[in-house]
Amino acid sequence: MNRLKVILPLLVVLLMVGCIRETTLTPYELPDLVKSYIRKVECFDNENALLVASDEGVMLLYGEEQVLYDANIYDELFKVEWSEAEVLYSQSNEIFWIIYDSTFIQMGKNTYDVHYDNTQFFAATQSYFAYALSNEGNLMRLGYWKEFWDQNSGSFYSDYYIGIYEYLGNNNNTWREYQTDITVNSKFLANPNFTVVANGDIILHTNPGYIITAYDDQGATADSVSRSGQGFKFRTATRPHLAASGNLYGMLYQPALLTPVTSMLSVGLTEDPVVEHVFEENCPFPMEHQGAVKLLDWKGDVVRFYVRQYTNSLSSNTDVIGHILEYDLLNDACSITSLSSGELLKWSESIVDVDILGAIVYIGTRDGLLIYDLETDEIDSYLLNLLELKLDQ
Amino acid sequence: MRAVLVILFLLGLSGVSSGQEADDDPSLYFFNPSELRSSIRHEMGMSVGTHWTKSPMRDVYTSVVDGVAYPEPVFSRAIGIISATYEPRLRLIEYKSDASISLDIPLTLSFSLVDVLSGSRYKYSAEPLTEQELASNIFSKERDGIVGICHVEAGALLSVNLGQGATIENTKTVGWTLSAGYNFVRGPLLMNFFEDYDKADYKSYLGWGTPVARVGIHADKIVVYYMLGITPTRVNYQTGSTFDVQTELTNTYNRLSLSFRIGR
Numbered sequence: 001m002n003r004l005k006v007i008l009p010l011l012v013v014l015l016m017v018g019c020i021r022e023t024t025l026t027p028y029e030l031p032d033l034v035k036s037y038i039r040k041v042e043c044f045d046n047e048n049a050l051l052v053a054s055d056e057g058v059m060l061l062y063g064e065e066q067v068l069y070d071a072n073i074y075d076e077l078f079k080v081e082w083s084e085a086e087v088l089y090s091q092s093n094e095i096f097w098i099i100y101d102s103t104f105i106q107m108g109k110n111t112y113d114v115h116y117d118n119t120q121f122f123a124a125t126q127s128y129f130a131y132a133l134s135n136e137g138n139l140m141r142l143g144y145w146k147e148f149w150d151q152n153s154g155s156f157y158s159d160y161y162i163g164i165y166e167y168l169g170n171n172n173n174t175w176r177e178y179q180t181d182i183t184v185n186s187k188f189l190a191n192p193n194f195t196v197v198a199n200g201d202i203i204l205h206t207n208p209g210y211i212i213t214a215y216d217d218q219g220a221t222a223d224s225v226s227r228s229g230q231g232f233k234f235r236t237a238t239r240p241h242l243a244a245s246g247n248l249y250g251m252l253y254q255p256a257l258l259t260p261v262t263s264m265l266s267v268g269l270t271e272d273p274v275v276e277h278v279f280e281e282n283c284p285f286p287m288e289h290q291g292a293v294k295l296l297d298w299k300g301d302v303v304r305f306y307v308r309q310y311t312n313s314l315s316s317n318t319d320v321i322g323h324i325l326e327y328d329l330l331n332d333a334c335s336i337t338s339l340s341s342g343e344l345l346k347w348s349e350s351i352v353d354v355d356i357l358g359a360i361v362y363i364g365t366r367d368g369l370l371i372y373d374l375e376t377d378e379i380d381s382y383l384l385n386l387l388e389l390k391l392d393q
Numbered sequence: 394m395r396a397v398l399v400i401l402f403l404l405g406l407s408g409v410s411s412g413q414e415a416d417d418d419p420s421l422y423f424f425n426p427s428e429l430r431s432s433i434r435h436e437m438g439m440s441v442g443t444h445w446t447k448s449p450m451r452d453v454y455t456s457v458v459d460g461v462a463y464p465e466p467v468f469s470r471a472i473g474i475i476s477a478t479y480e481p482r483l484r485l486i487e488y489k490s491d492a493s494i495s496l497d498i499p500l501t502l503s504f505s506l507v508d509v510l511s512g513s514r515y516k517y518s519a520e521p522l523t524e525q526e527l528a529s530n531i532f533s534k535e536r537d538g539i540v541g542i543c544h545v546e547a548g549a550l551l552s553v554n555l556g557q558g559a560t561i562e563n564t565k566t567v568g569w570t571l572s573a574g575y576n577f578v579r580g581p582l583l584m585n586f587f588e589d590y591d592k593a594d595y596k597s598y599l600g601w602g603t604p605v606a607r608v609g610i611h612a613d614k615i616v617v618y619y620m621l622g623i624t625p626t627r628v629n630y631q632t633g634s635t636f637d638v639q640t641e642l643t644n645t646y647n648r649l650s651l652s653f654r655i656g657r
Contacts, residue, residue, distance in 0.1 A: 019623045020642075025453060025630040030462040035528060344524065367524070383527055387455050387462070 029068055033057040034382050038364030039082035043355035045297040047091040050357055052369055053082050067109050076114045090137030097139055099131055115169045130191045135200060139167035142192040145179050159183040162192055164215050180220035182210055190235035197242050205240035205250045229273020237265050243301045260291025266329050283334035292325055296356045301330040309348040321348045339372055342379035422487040431561045434482040438652030444473030446578055448601035449644040454511035455532040456633030463633035465512040468643045469598045471544045471580055476503035490562035493554045501546040507581035508539040509598050512641040513632050519594040538588045544580020557611040568611035577602040605646050614654040622646030
């Protein structure tokens with residue numbers, strides 16, 4: 001009993017003191033720029049990164065870490081025409097690239113750099129460019145550096161020589177040029193769309209296609225792959241994507257509000273012919289839709305698109321504000337998930353841009369950024385949701 | 394788990410082996426529903442001004458200064474002015490007449506002030522923010538008065554009892570009780586007593602549970618209990634008004650009470 005008289009209070013004290021947990025609520029910069037007109041939403045699902053551009057600036061998200069750029073301070077952001085800007089992101093250096101006309105903006109956690117490209121390119125092809133990031137996150141550009149017409153060929157067409165350009169971004173020289181003897185015929189002249197794959201090879205989704213395994217000042221080492229069949233009609237495929245299955249995918253053109261895509265192209269990396277997968281043949285499209293207006297992401301051979309819903313407040317069904325089209329290109333299986341309207345968003349008219357990160361659809365509207373949870377089918381204000389999320393810290 | 398370890402530890406100290414069979418050792422007696430009267434002890438208790446509890450952090454109150462959001466913890470708090478308890482205590486295992494293990498179920502009704510507060514003691518309003526308020530840079534709302542009055546509690550505690558009160562046969566003057574378990578709080582019972590709040594907004598603030606430990610000292614028919622929350626959370630935060638770093642202890646429970654045995 002005496003032992004207990006000593007041990008009991010001791011045990012109580014130990015229990016009281018030893019069980020205190022600790023948590024910290026950290027002040028954070030409030031991204032109130034997402035309350036204004038949203039101009040662009042770009043999610044990078046595999047990298048868990050997000051860029052949102054509004055009239056007030058740009059918000060970058062790295063997981064839950066946010067970085068804000070106020071356009072009143074970084075005034076070049078006011079000049080970007082976001083509907084025409086291309087956004088690239090590399091996880092290796094956590095830098096976002098915004099490419100608009102001849103303006104290049106690098107944005108990251110501690111990086112903000114603007115460069116205006118004054119380089120004179122070969123005049124006849126100066127608008128035929130394509131951009132992608134290397135595995136190290138450096139910006140690369142493919143274009144044409146020379147046109148050659150062989151007067152003895154009996155052809156009207158020229159050969160255009162592909163140049164590989166690495167971004168330098170200094171005041172004297174924007175690009176380092178690597179001239180190659182890889183050519184496309186002027187009959188197929190188009191943007192030399194390309195992607196850089198994990199082993200560093202550059203895959204050109206042109207006609208013919210090329211797999212560039214090495215390049216230097218002396219030229220490039222590349223394998224040429226002929227492309228024919230249905231895909232022979234195209235001169236290049238935009239947004240090329242090489243899946244682990246070995247299939248190379250792309251689109252006939254970049255989808256947009258007034259020019260939705262209706263199909264995807266697929267071909268084995270070193271095979272022929274190109275196959276066209278027409279959405280209408282496999283997808284249960286709803287009645288009032290405007291087509292697939294944005295490619296959202298890739299998961300292997302499965303691609304997701306945002307399908308815009310045609311609605312207006314006077315005559316249309318107001319239960320749906322849009323759709324997510326999911327197409328398995330290996331099996332030609334397609335499904336469409338409709339996004340339900342809510343108090344915060346009743347019609348699709350005010351939607352400016354949409355992208356998806358995991359199960360969350362980020363919806364940029366004229367009135368601010370909304371989030372749509374695909375698991376609960378609920379729409380919430382991004383800012384309100386953020387204020388609630390802080391509880392979980 | 395922690396409670397079980399404590400019980401086993403104390404069993405070891407008092408020389409009772411949990412593996413013993415009642416048939417092998419007549420000094421061990423297990424709870425038998427047919428002999429309920431001798432296996433239950435009833436107590437009535439009360440406390441005046443020595444009873445208060447805070448819920449775990451339920452939300453954040455956000456003040457925004459120069460574009461920076463300063464979140465503070467939001468929690469429910471009940472201050473018991475007068476609290477009354479009825480507590481049946483079921484002796485599950487008795488060891489001779491000296492010691493027992495019991496399941497105690499304290500049921501409390503308290504005349505109390507129940508409120509939902511932030512760390513800086515803002516009266517947090519759970520009314521949802523609207524887009525319009527957000528557009529006007531309103532990120533948290535405040536109330537004018539307290540949320541309501543009166544609350545109830547129900548606990549389930551596993552106790553080790555020694556000496557007085559341990560068994561019905563024990564005649565010692567002094568005894569000890571050490572308990573561990575879980576205590577549920579529900580309140581306020583009268584919500585719109587002062588202001589007209591929408592009860593649905595406060596749904597997630599009206600009830601919570603917390604692990605507790607209790608020490609009791611028995612002197613004849615009287616027991617003095619002190620019950621304490623054993624998993625408090627210290628929340629560090631910075632206020633938007635003074636920018637000072639503050640600390641708030643949430644998920645707490647404190648009660649000093651006096652109980653009387655009813656019957657034997």
